[in-house]
Each structure stands twice: as structure tokens, then as C-alpha cells.
Amino acid sequence: MRSSQSKLHIGIVGGGIAGVALALDLCRHSHLSVQLFESAPAFGEVGAGVSFGANAVRAIAGLGIAEPYRKIADQTQDPWQDIWFEWRRGEDAGYLGASLAEGVGQSSVHRADFLDALASQLPEGIAQFGKRAVSVEQDAEQARVLFTDGTEHRCDLLIAADGIKSSIRDHVLNGLGQPLVAPRFSGTCAYRGMIDSQQLRAAYRARGVDEHLIDVPQMYLGLDAHILTFPVKQGRLINVVAFISDRSRPDPIWPSDSPWVRNASQEEMLSAFNHWGDAARVLLECIPAPTLWALHELEELPGYVHGRVGLIGDAAHAMLPHQGAGAGQGLEDAWLLARLLADPQVLTSQPQEVLAAYDAIRRPRACRVQRTSWEAGELYELRDPAVADDEQLLSKTLAERFDWLWNHDMQSDLKEARAQLGWRASA
Numbered sequence: 001m002r003s004s005q006s007k008l009h010i011g012i013v014g015g016g017i018a019g020v021a022l023a024l025d026l027c028r029h030s031h032l033s034v035q036l037f038e039s040a041p042a043f044g045e046v047g048a049g050v051s052f053g054a055n056a057v058r059a060i061a062g063l064g065i066a067e068p069y070r071k072i073a074d075q076t077q078d079p080w081q082d083i084w085f086e087w088r089r090g091e092d093a094g095y096l097g098a099s100l101a102e103g104v105g106q107s108s109v110h111r112a113d114f115l116d117a118l119a120s121q122l123p124e125g126i127a128q129f130g131k132r133a134v135s136v137e138q139d140a141e142q143a144r145v146l147f148t149d150g151t152e153h154r155c156d157l158l159i160a161a162d163g164i165k166s167s168i169r170d171h172v173l174n175g176l177g178q179p180l181v182a183p184r185f186s187g188t189c190a191y192r193g194m195i196d197s198q199q200l201r202a203a204y205r206a207r208g209v210d211e212h213l214i215d216v217p218q219m220y221l222g223l224d225a226h227i228l229t230f231p232v233k234q235g236r237l238i239n240v241v242a243f244i245s246d247r248s249r250p251d252p253i254w255p256s257d258s259p260w261v262r263n264a265s266q267e268e269m270l271s272a273f274n275h276w277g278d279a280a281r282v283l284l285e286c287i288p289a290p291t292l293w294a295l296h297e298l299e300e301l302p303g304y305v306h307g308r309v310g311l312i313g314d315a316a317h318a319m320l321p322h323q324g325a326g327a328g329q330g331l332e333d334a335w336l337l338a339r340l341l342a343d344p345q346v347l348t349s350q351p352q353e354v355l356a357a358y359d360a361i362r363r364p365r366a367c368r369v370q371r372t373s374w375e376a377g378e379l380y381e382l383r384d385p386a387v388a389d390d391e392q393l394l395s396k397t398l399a400e401r402f403d404w405l406w407n408h409d410m411q412s413d414l415k416e417a418r419a420q421l422g423w424r425a426s427a
């Protein structure tokens with residue numbers, strides 16, 4: 001147990017959405033000392049959209065960043081503000097149904113804007129750049145992370161937020177006596193691009209496609225493929241992701257020497273959607289230089305924590321993007337961990353026990369979100385064994401299947417974690 005006079009020193013490795021959100025909350029508390037280490041020379045995100053479900057929007061508010069988020073986020077305009085996605089047939093844009101998330105609808109943001117909004121609030125001296133973690137050690141007193149530049153950092157707790165290729169996950173799994181887990185290729189690739197919404201409007205008009213499809217988030221479904229669109233940058237840009245899946249083998253392999261992201265040609269993308277209708281094809285025709293992403297995921301981990309070292313975000317539970325939930329799960333991790341560490345009772349507890357409570361509460365839910373994200377891809381691409389291409393059943397299933405994810409009660413997670421720690425109700 002620590003003296004209640006001394007600060008708890010927390011190291012965070014990785015400055016993506018999860019790591020920066022956690023650092024931002026923790027650095028507000030005077031009993032905590034926080035250092036964040038990012039391997040890149042600066043914070044950076046890809047130029048694409050990211051959408052957040054109601055649960056993630058609540059985590060954003062709980063992390064104290066509701067206002068900066070509100071300034072940059074897009075929400076679908078009245079009267080469609082509660083629509084998360086409308087579901088349509090890929091071949092003719094025929095309407096299948098909609099999923100509604102009351103009060104939130106589709107809340108989305110440009111990734112770079114979001115990370116900027118978080119990072120710009122981080123006080124000087126918290127983040128260090130060009131710090132690539134290579135290994136971790138720990139003993140009864142502290143954790144020690146070593147960097148490629150030969151330096152090291154010692155802290156009471158080390159949080160790995162270093163993404164799907166985490167360099168610290170092995171330390172945790174080894175410590176738990178569990179087999180190591182490497183990212184696995186899902187068999188699905190995604191073409192990504194952003195379109196100027198005025199350009200798309202003109203192109204839709206020219207081809208007689210309903211402009212409603214620009215204003216309201218859309219998901220076009222087909223066999224082994226689907227396309228999603230939603231507006232970002234206050235509707236000035238339309239974010240497009242076009243997924244194609246190869247289900248010919250049970251264990252798809254992505255060559256280890258091939259990058260996960262590469263430039264692709266428009267011809268290649270269009271030929272993958274040969275038989276699709278105008279609404280989808282005109283979209284793709286407006287993306288002259290797409291990128292192609294080989295989508296990888298992690299299997300569900302048997303633990304996120306070993307002693308003083310914990311995993312959050314994609315380092316713990318990288319998942320397929322089919323529920324728009326991966327970054328949101330990282331934010332839920334950050335929120336719960338921050339609420340526990342922000343309580344001064346942490347100073348008289350064992351840091352390992354705090355991490356163990358985080359693991360016990362967060363892991364079952366994050367694993368379920370991982371699992372259902374994969375299942376959602378099967379459903380969208382008409383491969384769900386119970387639904388297949390039965391449009392009525394598809395529509396009914398899609399209308400209800402996300403409610404448990406969005407309506408999750410994070411306050412009761414916190415209560416449970418505090419009870420596990422034997423903490424007083426209010427500190």
C-alpha cells in the first residue's frame with residue numbers, strides 16, 4: 001500500500017484515441033502523475049470518418065470532452081436525426097429498413113479533427129514523441145518500459161494503448177501463462193475514400209439518384225460485399241467505406257510482407273461492385289484514388305491485465321468495424337479506468353487490484369462487442385446462417401440488434417468495479 005501523500009505514476013504507451021482520451025482525463029487529478037509515450041513524431045490519425053454509438057458518446061461526455069466533440073461532430077439533420085443507418089439493397093438501393101438510436105442517431109467525426117481536439121487539450125509535458133516501446137518488465141514495486149532509443153520509464157501502472165500490433169500484449173499474455181495472440185486477417189478488405197458532398201450531389205442529380213441518400217447515413221448490402229456512407233465535416237464531406245469479403249477459406253491469410261493499407265485503383269474498386277446499382281456505383285465513381293485496407297482483428301483475449309500492466313483499446317480488443325464500435329470500446333475502457341484512478345482511494349489500494357477490477361468489468365463486454373462485430377459483417381453480407389437474404393428478417397434483425405450495445409449502463413460498471421475494490425460509495 002502507498003502513502004496517501006505520494007502521487008500514483010501512470011505511464012501510457014500509444015497516443016491514439018484510447019491513449020490520449022485516458023491521458024486527458026487522468027492529467028486533471030492532482031494525485032496522479034501521467035506520461036504518455038507515442039512512437040510517431042506527432043499525434044496523427046488517418047483522413048477518414050469515425051462514428052460513435054450512444055454508448056461512446058456518453059463515454060466522451062464522461063471523459064469531459066463533450067463540448068469539443070460537439071463542435072466538430074456531425075449529426076443527421078432533422079427529421080432523420082435518430083437514424084443510425086438506413087439499410088438498402090446494393091443492386092438497386094431498395095429500402096430495407098433503418099436502425100434508430102434515439103437522441104444520437106449517427107454521431108460521426110473526422111478522425112484527425114477528433115484526435116486534434118483531444119490532443120490540443122493535453123497540457124504541455126504529458127506527451128513525449130518518437131518513443132517506441134519495445135519491452136516491459138515489472139516487479140513488486142513498479143513497471144518499467146524500454147524504448148528503442150535506449151531510454152526507459154518507470155511507473156506504478158503502465159497502460160498499453162498501442163493498437164492492434166501492441167508491443168506490450170505479449171508481456172501481459174506471457175504473465176498470465178497464456179498463448180500469444182497475433183492479429184488475424186478477416187478475409188474482408190475495405191476501400192475507403194471521402195467525397196465532396198456538393199460533387200456527389202451533382203453526380204446523383206445527373207444520374208437521377210435520390211439526394212436523400214447523401215443526407216442520411218446509408219448502408220448498401222449485398223452478397224459478400226457492403227458499402228456504408230455518412231457525412232463528416234458538417235456535411236461537407238461524405239465518408240465512404242466499401243467492403244468486399246472472400247469467404248472461400250476458413251483461415252484467410254494476408255501475406256506477412258504485404259502492407260495492411262495500400263493505394264488502390266478506381267477500376268479495381270469498381271470491378272468489385274460490377275453488378276451494383278447507380279446509388280452505389282456513382283459513389284465509387286467519385287473516389288478517384290481509394291485506399292484499400294486489409295481488415296485484421298484479434299481473437300478474444302483471456303485477460304487484459306498482468307500485475308501493473310494493462311491493455312486498453314485495440315491493443316486489447318481490436319475488432320472488425322461493422323458496428324462502428326472499436327474506438328468507442330477504447331473510450332469505454334478509458335472512461336472506466338479513469339474513474340477508478342481518479343478516486344483518491346486508489347492511493348491506499350494496490351494498483352494491481354484496480355487494474356484487475358478494470359479487467360473483470362470491461363473484458364466480457366468488449367469481447368461481446370468483438371464477437372458481434374464479426375457477426376454483423378456476416379449479416380450485412382447475407383451470410384448469417386439464420387437470416388441469409390430473407391429481407392424481412394434482415395430488416396427486423398437490423399432494427400433491434402444494436403440496442404444492447406448502445407444502451408449499456410456504464411455507471412453500473414463503475415459501481416461493480418468499486419464494489420470489487422471494497423471502496424466507500426463516495427470518495
Ligand SMILES: Cc1cc2nc3c(=O)[nH]c(=O)nc-3n(C[C@H](O)[C@H](O)[C@H](O)COP(=O)(O)OP(=O)(O)OC[C@H]3O[C@@H](n4cnc5c(N)ncnc54)[C@H](O)[C@@H]3O)c2cc1C
Pocket residue numbers: 013014015016017018019037038039040044049050051052131132133134161162163164165166167190241293295312313314315318319321323324325326327328329330
Ligand atoms: C475501416 C475502419 C473503420 C472503422 N470505423 C470505426 C467507427 O466508425 N467507429 C469506431 O468506434 N471504430 C471504428 N474503427 C475502429 C477504430 O479505428 C479503432 O478501434 C481505434 O482507432 C483504435 O484506437 P486505439 O487508440 O486503441 O489504437 P490506434 O488508433 O491504433 O493507436 C495506437 C497508437 O499507438 C502508437 N504506437 C503503436 N505502437 C507503439 C509503440 N510500440 N510505442 C509507442 N507508441 C506506439 C501508434 O502510433 C498509435 O498512435 C474502424 C476501423 C477501421 C479499420
